[in-house]
Amino acid sequence: MANLYKVVNADSTPNKEGQIIEYIQAYVEIRSYKTRQHLFITQLGNKEMMIGYSYLYKHNPTINWQKSQWEFTRCLNICAYKAYKT
Numbered sequence: 257m258a259n260l261y262k263v264v265n266a267d268s269t270p271n272k273e274g275q276i277i278e279y280i281q282a283y284v285e286i287r288s289y290k291t292r293q294h295l296f297i298t299q300l301g302n303k304e305m306m307i308g309y310s311y312l313y314k315h316n317p318t319i320n321w322q323k324s325q326w327e328f329t330r331c332l333n334i335c336a337y338k339a340y341k342t
């Protein structure tokens with residue numbers, strides 16, 4: 257991995273694992289929307305995965321927080337052809 261990423265927690269404290277030095281490529285599937293992503297490896301406490309701002313900004317999903325539902329209705333053409341419907 258060419259670049260190292262300094263990791264801070266949500267409360268701005270340094271992550272105990274330090275810099276991110278590894279990532280994997282994997283498919284991320286949310287409802288019927290599946291994309292291939294780089295997933296950076298670090299310690300997240302009791303969480304398995306955290307979705308970053310860049311992903312949310314890029315796909316701009318409509319999220320119903322009360323029903324825990326996601327809809328990808330605002331994707332631009334540039335990412336729509338890369339997504340896989342399942």
Ligand SMILES: [Zn+2]
Nearest residue numbers: 314315331335
């Ligand atoms: Zn998208």
